[in-house]
Amino acid sequence: xTTRRDxxxxxxxxxxxxxxxxxxxxxxxxxxxxxxxxxxxxIDPNALGFTLAHEHIGDAPEVLERWPDAWGGKTGxxxxxxxxxxxxxxxxxxxxVDLTTYDxxxxxxxxxEVSRRSGMNIIAATGQRFSPPRSRSVSMPARTTDGLAKYFxxxxxxxxxxxxxxxxxxxxxxxxxxxxxxxxGLRAAARASKATGVPIRIHxxxxxxxxxxxxxxxxxEDVNPAxxxxxxxxxxxxxxxxxxxxxxxxxxxxxHVHRGLLxxxxxxxxxxxxxxxxxxxxxxxxxxxxxxDSEFGGSLLPEETRDWRENIxxxxxxxxxxxxxxxxxxxxxxxxDQIHVITVENPKTFFRRSASE
Ligand SMILES: [Zn+2]
Numbered sequence: 413x414t415t416r417r418d419x420x421x422x423x424x425x426x427x428x429x430x431x432x433x434x435x436x437x438x439x440x441x442x443x444x445x446x447x448x449x450x451x452x453x454x455i456d457p458n459a460l461g462f463t464l465a466h467e468h469i470g471d472a473p474e475v476l477e478r479w480p481d482a483w484g485g486k487t488g489x490x491x492x493x494x495x496x497x498x499x500x501x502x503x504x505x506x507x508x509v510d511l512t513t514y515d516x517x518x519x520x521x522x523x524x525e526v527s528r529r530s531g532m533n534i535i536a537a538t539g540q541r542f543s544p545p546r547s548r549s550v551s552m553p554a555r556t557t558d559g560l561a562k563y564f565x566x567x568x569x570x571x572x573x574x575x576x577x578x579x580x581x582x583x584x585x586x587x588x589x590x591x592x593x594x595x596x597g598l599r600a601a602a603r604a605s606k607a608t609g610v611p612i613r614i615h616x617x618x619x620x621x622x623x624x625x626x627x628x629x630x631x632x633e634d635v636n637p638a639x640x641x642x643x644x645x646x647x648x649x650x651x652x653x654x655x656x657x658x659x660x661x662x663x664x665x666x667x668h669v670h671r672g673l674l675x676x677x678x679x680x681x682x683x684x685x686x687x688x689x690x691x692x693x694x695x696x697x698x699x700x701x702x703x704x705d706s707e708f709g710g711s712l713l714p715e716e717t718r719d720w721r722e723n724i725x726x727x728x729x730x731x732x733x734x735x736x737x738x739x740x741x742x743x744x745x746x747x748x749d750q751i752h753v754i755t756v757e758n759p760k761t762f763f764r765r766s767a768s769e
Contacts, residue, residue: 449580461506463759497530543593560600588620602633637661
């Protein structure tokens, strides 16, 4: 039986889809179902290959506006990004998912250029990091939840900032107990995902079981958990937390593993690797993503931390997964087939655009 509440939810999602269809060129085109949107266009998900599911290639344009010489200026940053992406590609990684949203300095033309010059597939994100900021010309906190959802859906179906380059994933940042504005972002992501068929990745405070708080909100929006990944999950070392979420159908992004190499970051590298193995052993290899949450030009970190990041991202940044984590997982007994599932098959399924609901 459809309750009045269900009815309102259904009409909210179809209302967003209808709003997109109403203006020229806005409708999610039927033939985009089954494809994956990269910054250079829609591709067959079979072409994604080894995919890093949570990275930031560069979130620096606002820093460069004020400190034009940082990272050797824009030209220097582009050169660095292209060089590093080529090195990563040479290591067998063929897709990088950039989860830099507009409010932390996403530069869509930068992503398009470095993708073209490096040959790396890049999937760009819509969404927002935590609470919608008041900065820029639009006061995002004044938007309604459906207003935010339409904004996200527009970036997926029409393009980002007038470029025609489209987002292929929705990223949302939440605290352990989401604020009212974070909750609005989460609900908006849910509605935009249902309207467009694009999946959601969430920055969670896993150490404080943030995924569980987010799941309550997402389930209230009737989102299919198979379309959601709780990222930074390895900041928890609690197997019960992991298994509770994967049994409900959610995926887990294990993308802070390098942090465990630092003395003051817990869990340790070893513990994080053991947790990944435990999730696999429980039968949930199909719910794990690996990545390293790296960046080549980071605006969010203080100068000294940026140096730390450059050096500590295990001196390898986006190569960390292939060079350090996978060998450790193999030592723990994870098979090549399981690694293939995690690094190739899961992204292929997750980033494949589903039909809108
Ligand atoms: Zn991130």
